[in-house]
Every structure is written in structure tokens, then in C-alpha cells.
Amino acid sequence: MRPIIRRMARMAALSVLLGAGGTTAGWAQESQVGSITGHTDAGKKLYRRYCIGCHGPSGDGAGENAPWIDPKPRDFTLAVFKCRSTPSGALPTDEDLFNAITRGFVTTYMPQWRPLTAQNRTDLIAYIKTFSPKWRSGKPGTPIAIPAEPAPTAESILRGRQLFQRMECWKCHGPAGHGDGPSAATLTDNKDLPIRPYDFSTGTRFMCGATNQDLYRIFMTGLDGSPMPSFADQLKPAEAWDLVHFLRTLQPIETREAAIWRDWLNTHARELKPIGPGGGGR
Amino acid sequence: MMLRIFAGSMLVVLVGAAGRGPFPAGTINGKVTYTGTPPKAHPIDMAKEPNCVTQHPTPVSTQDAVTGPGNSVRYVVVYIAAGDQGAPAATDTVHYDQKGCMYIPHVAAMQVHQPLAIFNDDPHSHNIHPLARINPEWNKSQPKGAPPIRTTWEQPEFIAVKCNVHPWMHGYFAVLATPHFSVTDTTGAFMLAGLPPGKYTVTAWHERFGTQSQEVTIGGAETKTVNFVLTAKPY
Known part of the structure; x- marks a missing residue:
């Protein structure tokens, strides 16, 4: 009898530990x-x-x-x-x-x-x-779903560039992603302290990781506390991947997206309108 | 038959408790004014957003201290802070507009759980960033033509709202436990209606001039006038 009770007590203690230890952290x-x-x-x-x-x-x-x-x-x-x-x-x-x-x-x-x-x-x-x-x-939120990444193409980069214009990313991050858009100088965080937008031309890694998935997650969840909002309600997953592919061309490192884009620009560069007020089209 | 009478009387009791029935309901009204020196409203430079410059033929001014004739104060939230007798929850949707790079209204009052819809009427993007401390702080982009953002707040809190892209855009969500609230108009006037008899604490809150409270007793179908005089500081 007694070993059974002891075993039950041990199991109860274990379940308490497990319950408190999950991502739904309890009082402990x-x-x-x-x-x-x-x-x-x-x-x-x-x-x-x-x-x-x-x-x-x-x-x-x-x-x-x-x-x-x-x-x-x-x-x-x-x-x-x-x-x-x-x-x-x-x-x-x-x-x-x-x-x-x-x-x-x-x-x-x-x-x-x-x-x-x-x-x-x-x-x-x-x-x-x-x-x-x-x-x-409270409990942590449910992680956003990130569908499989389609292969980058010149078309997806081009669509991503149009989104960079239409979502007005350039207002903070600048037309070329240098972090020098018209609103960059006045950005403040949730404590009213000045904060800079990310400069794609200097960084090889992003604020929250270095992979394409990390990049997708950054603008679909937003960087809470900072001026960077969430675009989850505005971009469909396919569009989000297009934007990822375009952002990859702004970096100072050789990415597969940058190579595709360079090839495309060799023959089509003149078709592009610069990003900025009233621009961004083809 | 008896059952029907019983059910009918229950209905009367329920409606009465809700403050809309045959029971007398009182009203508290009044004006909010200031003493001291308020900060000067200054014109907003919207040069960064040409769309918004053209929407305002005459430049608009800052709205964190809007005063009028007779020292009246606009955008003061006046609400029942204590004594609320379980009135029905406010269920109508509160509208908050972004138009011409301004928040309309500058201060939106709502009850906890009351539906809030945030619209972007401008031909360009805004990000709406409520700087909540007790409630969750979120930050969402709302480009041109995007559908309204529909949300609710769970906890009472005065939440500063800003758009990071347009740093002059600044407003408030006044999230209150009570459905009895009013935001003062251009004359500084407010009205709280539908109050069953009882003792109430009425509080006035202004983003720059602080908070004041007064005790008011409503005896029946009467209107009591309560005025608030807030102390204004130039900065």
C-alpha cells in the first residue's frame, strides 16, 4: 500500500513540475x-x-x-x-x-x-x-505560421520591390534600404527614446536572425516596443516571401537573390522607377 | 398565467436594473475649465507627408491642450470612477480615424471590451502604435485602403497612441471600467446620463492637466451640475 502512495505522490509532484514548466508558465x-x-x-x-x-x-x-x-x-x-x-x-x-x-x-x-x-x-x-x-x-501567443519558401525569381524580387514601395517601407528604411527614409530621423521607441531603422546596406545579419525565415518573421510579427509594425494583416504569405527576396538584394553580401537581381538588372534596369514618393513601379 | 406574470415582472426588474426602465435615472453634467497658463498650441509642420499638407489648407495645431473661450478645456475624459451599479456594457463600436495625418477624435473613450475600429482614410500608410503598459502594446501597419483594424481592450488604462512614421500624430484611448463616460466638447461641456440613484465618484482626466475627482449623489430623476477646474502648466 505504502509504495503505491509514494509512487502516486511522486507522479503528482512530477505533473506539477511539468505543468508549471511548459510554455504556459504558471506562477512558478x-x-x-x-x-x-x-x-x-x-x-x-x-x-x-x-x-x-x-x-x-x-x-x-x-x-x-x-x-x-x-x-x-x-x-x-x-x-x-x-x-x-x-x-x-x-x-x-x-x-x-x-x-x-x-x-x-x-x-x-x-x-x-x-x-x-x-x-x-x-x-x-x-x-x-x-x-x-x-x-x-497571460500566456505566450501562438507562433505565426511560415509556409515553405518558394524559390526566388526575378519576378518575385520585382513584386517584393513594389511591396517595399506600396507598404512604404522606404519611409523609414530609405529608398535603397540605407535606413535614411524621411521618417528615420524622428523615430522613437515605446519610451520616447530615439531609435534608428535597420540599414540593410551595412548588416549581414538582421535584428532577429540571419535566415530568410527570420526576415519573414520580423515584418510579419513586428518588433514590439520599436517603431517597426506588424504587416501580418497586410501581406499574404506569398507576398511576404516576395518582400523577403527583394530585401535580400539590399545587403552588402552575395546572396542568391542578389545574383538573380543583378542578372535581371543587366537587361531591364532602365524599366525601373526609383523607389520613393510616386515611384517604385516598372 | 402565473408563470407569465412572474416572467413579466422579472423583465421589469431586469430592465430597471439596467437603468433604462421606469426607474428614475439621473444626469450629471458640467464644464471643465482651467486656471493657470496652458501650453500654447503650435501649428504642425507636415512637410514630410505632402498628402497631408494639401489636406489642410490652413495648418492644424497640436491637440494636447485645446482650450476655448471662458478657459474651457476640450478632450477631457469625465467618467464614473466609483459607484457604478452594473449598467449594461457599451456595445456600439468606437470609431477612430486617421485622416489628414491627425487622429479623429484626438481622445477616444471606451469601455473595456467595447469594440474599437481604427480606420485609415489617408491615401498613404500609417502605423498605429498604442503604447499600452497594462494592456498588450502592439504596433500594426495600415496602408492606404486597408480594412479597419478591429480590436478591444481588456483592462482599464489611458493608452497613448502614436504613429511612428508621422511623429506629430498623437492621441489617446481612454479605456474605462464604466460605460458612463463623456469627452468634453469645444465648450468644455460633458454629460453623464442614465445614472440610477446612488453615490458616485466622478473623475475628470486630461493628458496634460492631470486628474480630479468629486463625489456626487443622485437621488432620482434629477440633473446635478459638477464643474471641474484643472490646473494648467505651460509645459
Whole structure:
């Protein structure tokens, strides 16, 4: 009799742990990335060693280094995150936060944290989620669906270029993607601090990753807290891929899209109207 | 028969509780004015968006402190902050327009869960970015001709709204727990109607001039006048 009771108690304890450890984090604020469960107490120790200098003891982004850092460190008390797989306004998944810590942010002071183990990074996520009550009252959103990427063609790049014009990406990112559009100079984030649009001509990596899927995700989810909105309600998946293919031609690196585009331009360049007010057509 | 009478009386009770039935309903009205020095409204330079320049033959001014004759204050949200007796939820859709690179109205008041529809009437794109703190902060693009963005808010909050592309575009969503709210007009006047007898806390909120509250008791089908005098600071 007694071993049965003990076994039942063990199973109950296990189910509590599993329940709290899922992406639908409960009060315990555990985190779950793949098979790894993160814990707040371990995360707190790591946070106080590696993160506190910029993000501050209360997670509000006002650490002692913050005055010298621009853009400012993330304020975890708002629970607003740029790089998510979830729709604009939704909390990110634990995997999203794990990827952000792992990858760092190319245009900010946030470095990659690959030297920390996957367990360490997962523990940190559990602790970061204790800074905002939103993690207790809400659940992460459902990641957006990303259909398979069609092969890039000159036509898809051309359609993407028209979308770059029609969606008015150029107003911030500039006609050539240099981050110098007419609205670039006045952009501010959700704390009214100046922030720059991404300059496609200098970066080999984007804010939230380096792949075509990452690029798709950036403009379909928006970078919450920043001026970059979500285009999920405006672009069909096929159009989003067209835009991805065009954006790839703006980079300073050799991409397959850039090669296709260069070939096309060799014979058709004169057909294009420049991007900008009243332009962008063929 | 008895059942039908019973059902009928239940209906009367329900309608009465909703504040629309035969029970007396009171009204609170009044005006909001200021003392002190309000900031000067200044003309907005829309040169960055030629479409919007042509839509305003005379330049429009900033709307964060709109005052009128007799020191009246426009765009003050006046609402029942306490004493609400469970009135029916507001269900009509609140319209919020982006036109000529301005938000119309500058301040939109609504109850939690009340439908909100955001329109882009301009021949170009806007991004609508409600800077919510308690509610989720989102940011969506709405190009020319896009359908309205339909949404609701779950928690009471005064949410600043901005368009990052056009930095002068600035407005507010006043999301309230009560269905009894009013936004002052060009004369600073407001009216809260359909209030069953009871003791109420009436609060006036203005984005620059702060918040004030007063206690008001409604005894029956009467109209009580409550005026607010907010303190204006030049900046």
C-alpha cells in the first residue's frame, strides 16, 4: 500500500513540475526550451552575475551601465519584446527568448551568450519572466505560421520591390534600404527614446536572425516596443516571401537573390522607377 | 398565467436594473475649465507627408491642450470612477480615424471590451502604435485602403497612441471600467446620463492637466451640475 502512495505522490509532484514548466508558465515562472526546464533560483544567480550591469537589479533596464548604452537595455518589467515568433502584442515563447539570448542583437550592445550552457540560458528565461506580472496573467501567443519558401525569381524580387514601395517601407528604411527614409530621423521607441531603422546596406545579419525565415518573421510579427509594425494583416504569405527576396538584394553580401537581381538588372534596369514618393513601379 | 406574470415582472426588474426602465435615472453634467497658463498650441509642420499638407489648407495645431473661450478645456475624459451599479456594457463600436495625418477624435473613450475600429482614410500608410503598459502594446501597419483594424481592450488604462512614421500624430484611448463616460466638447461641456440613484465618484482626466475627482449623489430623476477646474502648466 505504502509504495503505491509514494509512487502516486511522486507522479503528482512530477505533473506539477511539468505543468508549471511548459510554455504556459504558471506562477512558478519556470521555463521550458525543448527538453530543458529552467528554474528561477538558478536564473537569478546567473542574472546577478551576467545581466544586472545593464538590465538592472529590478529588471527595468536601468542598470549602472545603462546611461552609456544606446539603444537602452530591455526593460523586462514591461514584458514587451522585439524578437518573437508570436503576433504583435503577444508574449514571446520561451524559445523566442532563448534564441534572443543566444543570438544577441547585432545593432545593440547585447552580445551573444553562447558561452553560457543551454541550461543556463533557460534558467535565465525563467528568472526574466518574474519581472512582469504579465507572465502570471497571460500566456505566450501562438507562433505565426511560415509556409515553405518558394524559390526566388526575378519576378518575385520585382513584386517584393513594389511591396517595399506600396507598404512604404522606404519611409523609414530609405529608398535603397540605407535606413535614411524621411521618417528615420524622428523615430522613437515605446519610451520616447530615439531609435534608428535597420540599414540593410551595412548588416549581414538582421535584428532577429540571419535566415530568410527570420526576415519573414520580423515584418510579419513586428518588433514590439520599436517603431517597426506588424504587416501580418497586410501581406499574404506569398507576398511576404516576395518582400523577403527583394530585401535580400539590399545587403552588402552575395546572396542568391542578389545574383538573380543583378542578372535581371543587366537587361531591364532602365524599366525601373526609383523607389520613393510616386515611384517604385516598372 | 402565473408563470407569465412572474416572467413579466422579472423583465421589469431586469430592465430597471439596467437603468433604462421606469426607474428614475439621473444626469450629471458640467464644464471643465482651467486656471493657470496652458501650453500654447503650435501649428504642425507636415512637410514630410505632402498628402497631408494639401489636406489642410490652413495648418492644424497640436491637440494636447485645446482650450476655448471662458478657459474651457476640450478632450477631457469625465467618467464614473466609483459607484457604478452594473449598467449594461457599451456595445456600439468606437470609431477612430486617421485622416489628414491627425487622429479623429484626438481622445477616444471606451469601455473595456467595447469594440474599437481604427480606420485609415489617408491615401498613404500609417502605423498605429498604442503604447499600452497594462494592456498588450502592439504596433500594426495600415496602408492606404486597408480594412479597419478591429480590436478591444481588456483592462482599464489611458493608452497613448502614436504613429511612428508621422511623429506629430498623437492621441489617446481612454479605456474605462464604466460605460458612463463623456469627452468634453469645444465648450468644455460633458454629460453623464442614465445614472440610477446612488453615490458616485466622478473623475475628470486630461493628458496634460492631470486628474480630479468629486463625489456626487443622485437621488432620482434629477440633473446635478459638477464643474471641474484643472490646473494648467505651460509645459
